[in-house]
Amino acid sequence: MKELKYLNKYLLKYKWHLILGTVFVIISNVFQIVPAQLVRSALDLVVENIRVHKALNGVSAQNTFFEVFAHGILIYAGLIVLMALLRGLFLYFVRQTLIVMSRLVEYDLKNEIYEHYQALPLSFYRRNNTGDIMNRISEDVSRVRMYLGPAIMYGLQLVTLFVMLIPVMFSISSTLTWYALSPLPLLSLSIFLVNNKIERRSEQIQKHQSKLSTFVQEAFSGIRVLKSFNRENESIKNFTKESDDYKHQSLKLTKVQSLFYPLIMGLIGLSTLLTVYAGSVEVIKGTLTFGNIAEFIIYVNLLTWPVTSLGWTTSLVQRAEASQKRINEFLNTSSNIVSQKNVERELQGKIEFKKVAFTYPDTGIKALKDISFTVNPGESLAIIGTTGSGKSTVSNLISRMYDVREGEIRIDDVAIQDYNLTSLRSQIGYVPQDVFLFSDTIHNNIGFALDDVSEDRIHQAAKDADVYDNIMAFPNGFTTRVGERGITLSGGQKQRVSIARAIVREPKILMLDDALSAVDTKTENTILNSLKRIMVGRTTIIISHRVSSAKLANKIIVLVDGNVVEEGTHESLLEKNGMYRDLYEKQNQTEEVAE
The missing domain is CATH 3.40.50.300 (P-loop containing nucleotide triphosphate hydrolases)
Structure with missing residues (x-):
């Protein structure tokens, strides 16, 4: 994170975006947690009252009881829908603050780099090739933006959700909580390792894509020379070779990506199974209700994406740190063409x-x-x-x-x-x-x-x-x-x-x-x-x-x-x-x- 400290001045500049974004993340998390408790109450209401409804079979009061019972279920359903709509609204506010902040910083950083480029002497441009200069203001800044936007947003979601949700889960059942959370560290580690492999292969694809683009650009720029020397067939052979290399790297990436979602779904399924198993044992003991099991399954699913994103965001931070280091190298390059006395006058021309x-x-x-x-x-x-x-x-x-x-x-x-x-x-x-x-x-x-x-x-x-x-x-x-x-x-x-x-x-x-x-x-x-x-x-x-x-x-x-x-x-x-x-x-x- 040492290189990323350079961005703190921008985080300070847009501190209200960051503060409001954090507040909106917390509020949206509230509207995630409350529906699970409403589901628990609704299920417990059904389980407790279905027996009463059956006991009133053949009695005139059964229909009246059902109407009251159904009305209560509808109220819970309406509240759950309302919570979902409010969560969606505040997630919109989250993106309008944190993601907008990242775009604003991206804009400022690109302008700062470009302005700095303008001030650098001619010797700088003789030492560095144009492609590298362009990459630092485009690709590297884009990677830094991913840290300032998605990485911070999902990081805040993970931290605030854990702080708010884990105490609630432990207050209900510490045993069930440990069972539910046990696969999540393995999930995060697995995603981190797989995502790193994906990133490395993605970079290889980018390099081959750049080579392919450069080859095509040169071929079209020098088409007159190609035709004059009758080298079209040779050019096609070379393009096919470059294209095959690109295809090979893309297929290698596809094989790794094919592991991504099965791995996630498998570990999420394991967590759900453990929750159902441990919850069933507690229900048999009489310490928990069916509603608690449903509530915990929802909690596990709420934690799944933030924990899954931990590996992804860690990778984003690593890439951003490497990119910011490259950006800092140029930003720390100062011009040796400076004015000693800053004289401004109309020249005579001697x-x-x-x-x-x-x-x-x-x-x-x-x-x-x-x-x-x-x-x-x-x-x-x-x-x-x-x-x-x-x-x-x-x-x-x-x-x-x-x-x-x-x-x-x-x-x-x-x-x-x-x-x-x-x-x-x-x-x-x-x-x-x-x-x-x-x-x-x-x-x-x-x-x-x-x-x-x-x-x-x-x-x-x-x-x-x-x-x-x-x-x-x-x-x-x-x-x-x-x-x-x-x-x-x-x-x-x-x-x-x-x-x-x-x-x-x-x-x-x-x-x-x-x-x-x-x-x-x-x-x-x-x-x-x-x-x-x-x-x-x-x-x-x-x-x-x-x-x-x-x-x-x-x-x-x-x-x-x-x-x-x-x-x-x-x-x-x-x-x-x-x-x-x-x-x-x-x-x-x-x-x-x-x-």
């Missing part, structure tokens, strides 16, 4: 790197080595280099996805760690190398960066990114849904929508991380011409492996393995006959061949 070296904490790869450069407000810098040279790391550091441990980064002569994160990032427009579009309309994807943005501003951003005509060519224009990860758009269209999303917020600092890699030369030139106007008055970082994108920049640096090997303007670098010139000539030759 960026300065002073002897910056950076090693990715999750991989140990040293991406930058002693990098220094300065970009003044309104100027532009192009960072050119081959794959793995450290270009994208620069953009990650400027947007504070990571913090440097060696050297210093300053923006407007203020250490970047001093800025309020929200304020800093809200003034940076970033076009990532790996374009991601949400499964939404083009309009909402472009306007994603702002809470309230005008139509004109979105349309202008689309025009500046040279994607406006493409959008208007769609039947639904800007209301066209782009599908999962923007699948309905071409690579170039996705990149241009991503550029429009970055510039619609009119950022002080604009970073283009290989943003034109998926467009052809003609489209690239059109976008670059638009960017000339966009870049006026704002600091721009152009990260690219294509020299053609660097021409717009006031200054160019060339990175190789995290080191600056060349620095200057386009013209001055061409004169040096260095790496930049080699890249320029090779790319020009490639473009001429392509033409």
Whole structure:
């Protein structure tokens, strides 16, 4: 229960749900116990008065006696029905308090986890896979809810019913009570063991279900590749194998589940037999009545489900504890990207790197080595280099996805760690190398960066990114849904929508991380011409492996393995006959061949 202590703050928050739920459980138990006593009284009434009725055979008073006798039985029957209806009403109240409480806590916990996820740095997402992150906010929270709802509800029912019922049973007959209760511990233990086996096999089924789902998702996502390589039959064979494994695990679970109810019914039957046997002995002795036997049989049946549920709820608590431990691992993970002085100010756009070296904490790869450069407000810098040279790391550091441990980064002569994160990032427009579009309309994807943005501003951003005509060519224009990860758009269209999303917020600092890699030369030139106007008055970082994108920049640096090997303007670098010139000539030759 140590890990589950984290949930105490929520139990305290919804304490009135818990208190009222407990009260309603107690009241519903009262309406369970009283009918058994009414049955006892009714049976005793029948047994005692049936002899009198027979003795009055042939006497005129017999009919009158029967009417009175039958009226009394009807009153008992009506009271029993009334008790059942009242119990049903209060069980409804129990669920409207305890189960509702569990749903409210589930809602709060999911929001807390999701909010915490948003605050965690990029390194967290590089260390953990998406499936595991998703499971902790869905499957694990659902298991915790089962502890907060059903486990607490049935636990309260068991405790309160035992506290209320056992003294009543012992007050009638301690011998009969011991006989009636003797099989119940065995029942609870058996259910616990069987349920644990069911849980383990259920988890195996879940794992196979996940593998099967992943296989199907990959097959459909890569259907073009499957068809291109004519591997449909191989895919069907693999699916059949995964499906057979799932079937095998399901059949193993079914075999265990088939023991569940026979075991329950067998032990309940044993308890009933012992009650009837011991009760009959007491009736013969004259210490108990037939009504007492019927009353005890009802009591045994009342205790059966709470005792049966003890094994189940114990398993629920164990699963919840394991799930909450997994949740706590992430909740206890704190972000190392924090603001030192929480500075909030409008940026001018000066960026300065002073002897910056950076090693990715999750991989140990040293991406930058002693990098220094300065970009003044309104100027532009192009960072050119081959794959793995450290270009994208620069953009990650400027947007504070990571913090440097060696050297210093300053923006407007203020250490970047001093800025309020929200304020800093809200003034940076970033076009990532790996374009991601949400499964939404083009309009909402472009306007994603702002809470309230005008139509004109979105349309202008689309025009500046040279994607406006493409959008208007769609039947639904800007209301066209782009599908999962923007699948309905071409690579170039996705990149241009991503550029429009970055510039619609009119950022002080604009970073283009290989943003034109998926467009052809003609489209690239059109976008670059638009960017000339966009870049006026704002600091721009152009990260690219294509020299053609660097021409717009006031200054160019060339990175190789995290080191600056060349620095200057386009013209001055061409004169040096260095790496930049080699890249320029090779790319020009490639473009001429392509033409």
